[in-house]
Amino acid sequence: xxxxxxxxxxxxxxLSAPGLAQxxxxxxxxxxxxxLIVFGNDPCPRSTSDEIVVCARMPExxxxxxxxxxxGKREDAPAPDTWANRVSTxxxxxxxxxxxxxxxxxxxxxxxxxxxxxxxSRDERRQAEAEAAAIP
Numbered sequence: 001x002x003x004x005x006x007x008x009x010x011x012x013x014x015l016s017a018p019g020l021a022q023x024x025x026x027x028x029x030x031x032x033x034x035x036l037i038v039f040g041n042d043p044c045p046r047s048t049s050d051e052i053v054v055c056a057r058m059p060e061x062x063x064x065x066x067x068x069x070x071x072g073k074r075e076d077a078p079a080p081d082t083w084a085n086r087v088s089t090x091x092x093x094x095x096x097x098x099x100x101x102x103x104x105x106x107x108x109x110x111x112x113x114x115x116x117x118x119x120x121s122r123d124e125r126r127q128a129e130a131e132a133a134a135i136p
Contacts (some may be wrong), residue, residue, distance in 0.1 A: 031050065031051070031052060032050060032051040032052070033051070033052045033053075033054065034051060034052070034053050034054070035054045035055075035056070036053065036054070036055050036056070037055070037056045037057075037058055038055050038056070038057055039058050039059070039060050039062060039063040040059070040060035040063070041060075044057075
């Protein structure tokens with residue numbers, strides 16, 4: 001088939017495709033379905049001819065609670081940190097260039113790095129001991 005005839009045949013098919021799609025019968029509308037949670041003695045709404053209503057009844061005590069799927073602790077949640085540790089960290093970070101600050105800036109920065117290393121090591125050891133004591 002010559003290229004011009006091929007192009008004409010393909011374009012003819014493409015132009016007729018929307019017309020073919022319009023000849024198909026319209027699909028019947030699907031029934032709608034609503035799922036609701038009602039609490040205590042609240043009434044469940046009635047179903048209508050075009051909508052099905054399904055109600056799940058929960059006790060009144062659950063009305064304002066966080067849903068159960070959100071209540072537990074997350075496995076990927078960071079460990080809680082006390083305010084005392086946060087303040088200590090902020091104090092250490094804000095001491096730049098002063099003695100015992102563990103920074104490359106200032107005359108006494110080198111002495112603070114060793115102190116910081118010792119403090120961190122001591123805290124880790126205490127935490128490990130506390131965890132070991134907590135496990136029976």
